[in-house]
Amino acid sequence: MLNVAIIGCGAIAQSVMQGLDGRADIAVASVIVPADGQTAAREALAALAHPPAVHTALAQAARPDLLVECAGHGAIAEHVLPALEAGIACVVVSIGALSEPGLAERLADAAARGHTRVELLSGAIGGIDALAAGRLGGLDEVVYTGRKPPHAWQGTPAAERCVLAELTEATEIFAGSAREAAAAFPKNANVAATIALAGLGLEATTVRLIADPGVTDNVHHVRARGAFGEFELTMRGKPLASNPKTSSLTVYSVLRAIVNRAAALVI
Ligand SMILES: NC(=O)C1=CN([C@@H]2O[C@H](COP(=O)(O)OP(=O)(O)OC[C@H]3O[C@@H](n4cnc5c(N)ncnc54)[C@H](O)[C@@H]3O)[C@@H](O)[C@H]2O)C=CC1
Numbered sequence: 001m002l003n004v005a006i007i008g009c010g011a012i013a014q015s016v017m018q019g020l021d022g023r024a025d026i027a028v029a030s031v032i033v034p035a036d037g038q039t040a041a042r043e044a045l046a047a048l049a050h051p052p053a054v055h056t057a058l059a060q061a062a063r064p065d066l067l068v069e070c071a072g073h074g075a076i077a078e079h080v081l082p083a084l085e086a087g088i089a090c091v092v093v094s095i096g097a098l099s100e101p102g103l104a105e106r107l108a109d110a111a112a113r114g115h116t117r118v119e120l121l122s123g124a125i126g127g128i129d130a131l132a133a134g135r136l137g138g139l140d141e142v143v144y145t146g147r148k149p150p151h152a153w154q155g156t157p158a159a160e161r162c163v164l165a166e167l168t169e170a171t172e173i174f175a176g177s178a179r180e181a182a183a184a185f186p187k188n189a190n191v192a193a194t195i196a197l198a199g200l201g202l203e204a205t206t207v208r209l210i211a212d213p214g215v216t217d218n219v220h221h222v223r224a225r226g227a228f229g230e231f232e233l234t235m236r237g238k239p240l241a242s243n244p245k246t247s248s249l250t251v252y253s254v255l256r257a258i259v260n261r262a263a264a265l266v267i
């Protein structure tokens with residue numbers, strides 16, 4: 001039985017727990033959310049056959065086999081770093097947090113000290129295997145374009161640049177490096193950071209973000225060129241009803257990572 005703890009109880013975490021509920025080989029024993037989110041989390045989890053306990057932090061004595069972050073950038077330093085130091089294996093989806101200088105090194109050091117490992121999940125994007133393999137031969141150019149409907153950019157710096165609800169044509173709301181994108185759009189540019197960390201790095205990866213009234217999906221486009229050759233990838237992700245910023249593939253990416261931990265043969 002794989003014993004799992006989950007950080008966050010929002011759109012991704014709730015769907016993940018629904019997907020795992022009732023499995024004989026995996027148990028989600030605890031969920032970690034901030035103090036002001038405890039009641040809402042307990043209410044959201046009440047419908048599960050086996051509702052996990054809700055806490056504000058991993059208990060000192062808790063030794064889950066896997067700690068799963070699906071909460072947001074702040075959760076990495078707050079919960080993932082100490083868990084790694086304590087020897088608990090972690091997987092994370094808020095990859096954009098690693099745009100903060102030094103955080104990737106701190107995660108690696110904490111995992112090394114704890115004799116464990118932290119895995120950055122592919123989340124809403126595919127092709128990370130090809131990009132990371134291509135990097136070993138040398139990459140010349142990686143360009144990422146993220147395109148979402150205007151309402152998915154509400155609450156971001158895009159809302160200061162234009163009236164999102166009145167857009168009639170595709171509008172570029174950001175152009176720059178993956179590091180800048182991930183820092184400025186913590187809920188919308190984790191994919192930019194994932195592509196950068198797998199490929200050319202946070203400075204050299206070129207990012208464009210677009211608010212497009214002509215799409216209903218979250219559209220991710222990657223173009224990569226290097227010694228291996230080149231590839232182009234377009235993903236049209238269905239947004240989660242509970243959070244239009246987040247593509248449903250992110251949920252399946254987390255589920256895959258957890259199920260693989262419990263499996264003897266993985267793909
Ligand atoms: N890698 C990828 O492709 C993607 C990554 N993400 C990341 O996943 C995060 C979560 O996404 P959703 O579930 O859609 O968001 P959401 O807003 O629906 O849920 C976030 C949950 O995390 C909790 N939370 C926030 N800060 C926390 C902290 N410091 N400690 C513990 N709990 C905390 C909130 O109370 C809430 O329950 C996003 O903020 C984003 O950073 C989202 C989409 C794609």
Ligand SMILES: O=C([O-])CC(=O)C(=O)O
Pocket residue numbers: 124186187188189190191192218237245246247248250
């Ligand atoms: O779920 C998505 O489509 C991607 C996303 O929000 C992100 O990159 O942060």
